[in-house]
Amino acid sequence: MPQWIEIVIRTLAAMAVLFILTKVLGKRQISELSLFEYITGISIGNIAAYVSLDLDNLWYLGIVSLLVWVSVSVGIEYWTVKNRKVRDLVDGKGRVLIKDGKLLKEQLKKERLTLDELLEQLRSKDAYRVADVEFAVMESSGELNVLMKKQYQPITPDMLGWKMAEEKPPHTLVMDGIVLEKELELSGVTRDWLRHKMSQQKLKLEDVLLAQLDSDGITLHIQTADGRSFPQKKADKPADRIRQMTAQLEDELKRLEQAARNEADRQAYRSALDRLQTGMKGK
Incomplete structure (x- = not known):
């Protein structure tokens, strides 16, 4: 058999074996990798290249090596699921870098992360001032997760006390x-x-x-x-937008009236609501 045909066959075989073994390893191999999974990914890639191109008669030993690597990797992943200490050793643990708006310098040193790198990652999370951050942790995957202080978090309907209809995915x-x-x-x-x-x-x-x-x-x-x-989107008329905003304001005033802790505040919200409703009726 000509060598080029043998290489084509062996390359296709290596690709098929590598695809099957990667499916066995799971989706984490193509998303967030632990240190061991990173090593495994590099190793099986190199072994697959050897199987594809090396022309000696022992190329099938590369397939054996691939099977060993994948078996060990699957075994360790199963072990990490069962044992927290092994999981911490293999996958690592998250490390807090910012707490209550203050940098933890020693933690930064342990992660070998410069301030420039930290600020860059914060900006990617729409956090531009360290003082605005309540909590920031460097996950074992290398991703920085950030929790902003309450006053800097986006307003949600739940914060305003609005009850929203259940949202279902479109078909x-x-x-x-x-x-x-x-x-x-x-x-x-x-x-x-x-x-x-x-x-x-x-x-x-x-x-x-x-x-x-x-x-x-x-x-x-x-x-x-x-x-x-x-359907083609139609621009909202000013009157429609005013009605919508007024309805939202009425709902908010009613909620504040119900949540008021004393009678004086309750009366103030009620008076504002009455003036708003009277003004709208006048128009």
Whole structure:
């Protein structure tokens, strides 16, 4: 057999074996790696290259070596799941770098992290002042996780006491002009309904690049292959925006009135709410 054909066959075989063994190792091999997994990844790559290109008659020993490496790696991963001490040794532990807005210099030294590197990672988390950070920890994966102080955290509906409707993921009904039958069944709509919605926009199935049904089960968002979108978004009228903002303000005043700790504060919120409602009726 010519050598180039042998190399092609052995390369394809090495790729197949490497793919199977990587599946066995799991998704962490392509995401966040521990130190041991990093070493394993490099080693099996080198061994696979040896199997692919080395022309001696003992190339099959490379496959044996791959199996040994993967077996040991899987065994250690199983051991780390069962034993915390082994997990701390193999995967490492997170280290607190900032606490209550103060840098922990000794911890930075242990991580061998410069202030420039720390500030760069903080900026990637939208934290530009160390004093604004409540807590920052360097995870064993090397990622920096940051908790901002309360006053610097984004306002959420829960902080305002608003009750939000449950949000459900949209259903992708059409992709590249093909109806996804499983998603169509899960969404609770029929092909006839989908066909009717597209006919309203004078569209054919083959024109649709992507069609997603909102969680309300009514609104169908369509994007065509030529860049058009349906339904076309309409700009809110000023009156509609004013009504929406006023309704939110009324809800907030009612919440503050109920949460007031004394009668004077409760009356102040009630008076503000009455003036707001009277002013809106006057318009």
